[in-house]
Amino acid sequence: MTPAVIIATLALLFTGTSFWWxxxxxxxxxxSDVTAYAGYLKNGHLTVRIPVLLYNSGARTRVVEELRLTCLTWATHEGNWQTFAATLKPTEDESDFATPYAIDGRKTSSKFVTFTFDYSGHLPEPKPTAMTLEARLDDSSTWHTLRHITLHLGHMHSPARYITYRNNPDLCPSDEEQTPAAWKTLHPNLEADW
Structure with a gap:
């Protein structure tokens, strides 16, 4: 094999690999991480709206078929994907039904996604709660973990109102006192072992 053939072969391999890449x-x-959320408790459901910023690191378009938010420490551990909203702040605007959407290669997609947990029978504790954001991608039936997040539910001091809360670990002293009492007052007939 001559040096010219070796160089030509390496150039062809480099070109093919570069094209694929x-x-x-x-x-x-x-x-991305969740820095704020909106939420409320009503009729045996916890509704949470979070900003979901997704980045596709590859060249090919990826399709997000479905999203879910899971919390393994709750009796009902799967939050149903409900709607997309125009903003994180709850308003009277029209929400759009959750539908599959595409993320072009090397691009981002930002959505405000609403999930609903059914907690009928057992009230979850308003504390830092580990959750996992998962997605079904590209017509697959397999769930892929996108990110582990912690929702700091201790900030939800007004659980009957659908409002926005910050999602940082530092609670205000008033949140530490008011939030658990507000949750129990809102649902006095539900079991709460906290």
């Missing part, structure tokens, strides 16, 4: 590679879908 730039135009055909399937990347990972990654999610």
């Amino acid at each position: 730039l135009h055909a590679r399937t990347g990972r879908v990654r999610a």
Whole structure:
């Protein structure tokens, strides 16, 4: 084998690999952290709206078929994907039904997604709660973990009102006192072992 053939073969391999990397590679879908959320308790349901910013690291378009928010420490551990909203702040605007959507290669997609947990029979504790944001991608039946997040539910001092809360670990002294009492007052007939 002559040096010219070796160089030509290496150039062809480099060109093919570069083309695949730039135009055909399937990347990972990654999610950002949740810095704020909106939520309320009503009729045996906890409704949470979170900002979901997803990044497709590959060249090929990825399709988000479905999202879910799971919490393994709650009796009902799966939050149903309900709607998309125009903003994180709850308003009287029209929400759109949750539907599949595409994320182009090397692009981001930002949605305000509403999830609903059914807690009938057992009231969850308003404390830092570990959750997992998962997605079904590209017509697959497999759930992929996008990000582990912690929702600091101790900030929900007005659980009957659908309002926005910050999602940082530092609680105000008033939140520490008011939130558990407000949750129990709102649902006095539900079991709460806290």
